[in-house]
Amino acid sequence: MLNLRDAGSHFWDRLNPIQRKIFVVVAIAFLFVVPYLNEFGPTSFLNTPIASFKDALVYPIGMFVLMALGLNIVVGKSGLLDLGYVAFFAIGAYTGAILSTTTGLNMWEILPIGIALAMLSGFILGLPTLRLRGDYLAIVTLGFGEITRIVVLNSKFTGGTNGVPNIPPPPKVGPVVFNIMNPQNYYYLIVVMILLTIWMIRRLSVRRAGRAWEAIRQDEDVAMLMGVPTLKYKLWSFTIGAAVGGAAGVVFASKVMVIAPGMFDFQVSILILACVVFGGIGNIWGVVLGATLLAYIPERIRFLTDTRQLAFGLVLVIMMNFRPDGLLPRKKREKIKEKAKETK
Amino acid sequence: MRLEIKDLRVFYGKIEAIKGISVVVNQGEIVTLIGANGAGKTTTLKTISGLRPVTSGSITFDGQDISKMPAHERVALGISQAPEGRGIFPGMSVLENLEIGKYFRKDRRNEMKEDLEKVYHLFPRLKERAFQAGGTLSGGEQQMLAIGRALMARPKVLLLDEPSMGLAPMMIANIFKIITEINTELGTTILLVEQNAQQALQRAHRAYVLETGKVVKEAKASDLLNDPDVRAAYLGTGANAH
Ligand SMILES: Nc1ncnc2c1ncn2[C@@H]1O[C@H](COP(=O)(O)OP(=O)(O)OP(=O)(O)O)[C@@H](O)[C@H]1O
Ligand SMILES: [Mg+2]
Numbered sequence: 001m002l003n004l005r006d007a008g009s010h011f012w013d014r015l016n017p018i019q020r021k022i023f024v025v026v027a028i029a030f031l032f033v034v035p036y037l038n039e040f041g042p043t044s045f046l047n048t049p050i051a052s053f054k055d056a057l058v059y060p061i062g063m064f065v066l067m068a069l070g071l072n073i074v075v076g077k078s079g080l081l082d083l084g085y086v087a088f089f090a091i092g093a094y095t096g097a098i099l100s101t102t103t104g105l106n107m108w109e110i111l112p113i114g115i116a117l118a119m120l121s122g123f124i125l126g127l128p129t130l131r132l133r134g135d136y137l138a139i140v141t142l143g144f145g146e147i148t149r150i151v152v153l154n155s156k157f158t159g160g161t162n163g164v165p166n167i168p169p170p171p172k173v174g175p176v177v178f179n180i181m182n183p184q185n186y187y188y189l190i191v192v193m194i195l196l197t198i199w200m201i202r203r204l205s206v207r208r209a210g211r212a213w214e215a216i217r218q219d220e221d222v223a224m225l226m227g228v229p230t231l232k233y234k235l236w237s238f239t240i241g242a243a244v245g246g247a248a249g250v251v252f253a254s255k256v257m258v259i260a261p262g263m264f265d266f267q268v269s270i271l272i273l274a275c276v277v278f279g280g281i282g283n284i285w286g287v288v289l290g291a292t293l294l295a296y297i298p299e300r301i302r303f304l305t306d307t308r309q310l311a312f313g314l315v316l317v318i319m320m321n322f323r324p325d326g327l328l329p330r331k332k333r334e335k336i337k338e339k340a341k342e343t344k
Numbered sequence: 345m346r347l348e349i350k351d352l353r354v355f356y357g358k359i360e361a362i363k364g365i366s367v368v369v370n371q372g373e374i375v376t377l378i379g380a381n382g383a384g385k386t387t388t389l390k391t392i393s394g395l396r397p398v399t400s401g402s403i404t405f406d407g408q409d410i411s412k413m414p415a416h417e418r419v420a421l422g423i424s425q426a427p428e429g430r431g432i433f434p435g436m437s438v439l440e441n442l443e444i445g446k447y448f449r450k451d452r453r454n455e456m457k458e459d460l461e462k463v464y465h466l467f468p469r470l471k472e473r474a475f476q477a478g479g480t481l482s483g484g485e486q487q488m489l490a491i492g493r494a495l496m497a498r499p500k501v502l503l504l505d506e507p508s509m510g511l512a513p514m515m516i517a518n519i520f521k522i523i524t525e526i527n528t529e530l531g532t533t534i535l536l537v538e539q540n541a542q543q544a545l546q547r548a549h550r551a552y553v554l555e556t557g558k559v560v561k562e563a564k565a566s567d568l569l570n571d572p573d574v575r576a577a578y579l580g581t582g583a584n585a586h
Binding site: 212214219221224225226228229230231 | 395414415420424427444445
């Protein structure tokens with residue numbers, strides 16, 4: 001079967017530095033025009049029938065890509081199965097909602113607070129549970145996701161079932177205005193966040209943390225025998241993943257302006273995990289592609305109301321049968337000889 | 345360097361796998377731990393490395409009690425292990441496997457080249473295969489890599505768990521020859537766990553015989569080679585073989 005990942009990396013390898021710059025510029029220009037593709041004749045088939053295309057680009061598509069990248073740090077890099085990732089998204093969203101409606105802080109000021117709170121809860125949850133292996137961790141994180149939702153549902157300060165209304169949008173940055181009339185600007189903001197996240201993951205992956213995660217994922221006991229402080233690095237991947245989820249939450253709240261507990265149920269965790277697995281665990285571009293498709297397709301086929309979920313599920317099952325490692329699986333590295341020349 | 349295990353007990357849940365053993369490894373020695381399947385050899389090594397918690401008893405290293413110390417700190421003290429089944433990272437190249445053996449060394453940048461040379465000198469095959477994925481090596485090559493990787497940490501004591509497991513006779517002889525070389529030329533102390541008692545007793549200075557979690561014999565290795573009980577139980581030759 002066609003190997004998209006190898007085709008992609010061969011394409012990139014063959015480009016000289018100038019061609020690469022041109023490619024990056026073209027790619028960024030493309031990302032810039034994406035919100036207008038549905039208005040342009042030949043690509044108008046992309047239009048989403050019910051939700052406005054620009055809104056769909058922000059949520060679910062952009063948000064799913066961002067969260068899938070965050071979850072991929074946990075599941076794909078260090079091999080920890082987190083079934084409650086939505087909790088961090090919820091913590092970010094409620095931090096944004098509550099602080100922006102009760103204090104004078106704006107979204108830009110709240111963003112670091114939301115990230116910090118998500119990381120802190122990731123740390124507190126991780127410290128006792130990351131000593132556990134495999135299945136236990138999955139159960140505990142699943143429980144954490146549900147507990148977070150139930151707490152939010154039953155607390156006064158979160159508005160209970162009604163949630164938090166009237167969340168103000170972020171103030172403008174230079175000429176870029178954030179309001180209902182300009183959903184594309186939220187999209188651009190999320191693209192920037194996605195690019196920052198990708199940059200961060202790539203930086204970390206080539207460093208000691210990346211080596212440690214790789215070792216932990218392949219064999220945790222042996223990683224310990226090599227002197228890798230496994231608990232520390234598992235905690236790191238968990239809290240960095242939480243940070244991305246928290247950041248997504250803060251922006252989400254300011255975009256949708258009203259949040260309620262129903263937006264943060266278990267299904268979201270599973271969908272995000274499905275994005276990661278569908279795209280290719282551990283491969284950044286696979287995860288981006290997987291999340292884009294899994295968020296977009298249900299929006300695109302919304303006219304199928306009744307059979308929509310069925311069709312979607314069928315596509316997933318068939319796909320995973322043909323490509324069990326995802327659309328763009330991570331490198332298996334049977335032969336790594338070509339690297340020999342680069343390093344020597 | 346002195347590794348001392350005293351009255352060590354280790355449990356898996358309610359099952360007592362190690363029932364109060366005492367073992368001493370002195371500087372410069374090769375000490376071997378022999379015993380049948382399930383005797384508790386691997387458990388002993390895992391406990392020394394910190395992968396299994398101690399229920400009671402103590403492990404002291406250079407006079408310091410390390411029985412509560414996290415595993416990665418024990419590596420930094422100078423305890424390295426080539427685990428049972430080799431534990432090669434299948435998705436990393438041979439070179440990356442070796443590099444990660446130095447993970448905790450503060451001065452790894454400067455030591456890397458020298459130590460890689462050292463390992464490649466002991467195992468020239470690894471140099472030829474430096475960029476091959478660990479998972480695609482043959483069993484013998486993986487064992488070489490496991491030992492080489494443990495040496496990258498510049499251990500004071502090297503723990504080897506059944507290095508001969510699953511290897512052809514030629515390769516077994518080769519691995520044992522290199523184990524002696526590591527001991528004599530690099531001066532590394534070795535605690536060797538083996539089922540291949542013949543080879544292990546020929547190479548080691550002292551030996552312990554482990555049976556269902558207890559030390560049943562402790563002697564000079566050469567004495568055990570001629571011990572009728574040991575010959576009958578572990579060397580596959582009855583008392584009448586003389
Ligand atoms: N993870 C575990 N859970 C429960 N019991 C275990 C576990 N690991 C080992 N045991 C038990 O502890 C005892 C000692 O096992 P150990 O692996 O230390 O033996 P060994 O001497 O290394 O044997 P072998 O030569 O077959 O490798 C055995 O009875 C084994 O069944
Ligand atoms: Mg064993």
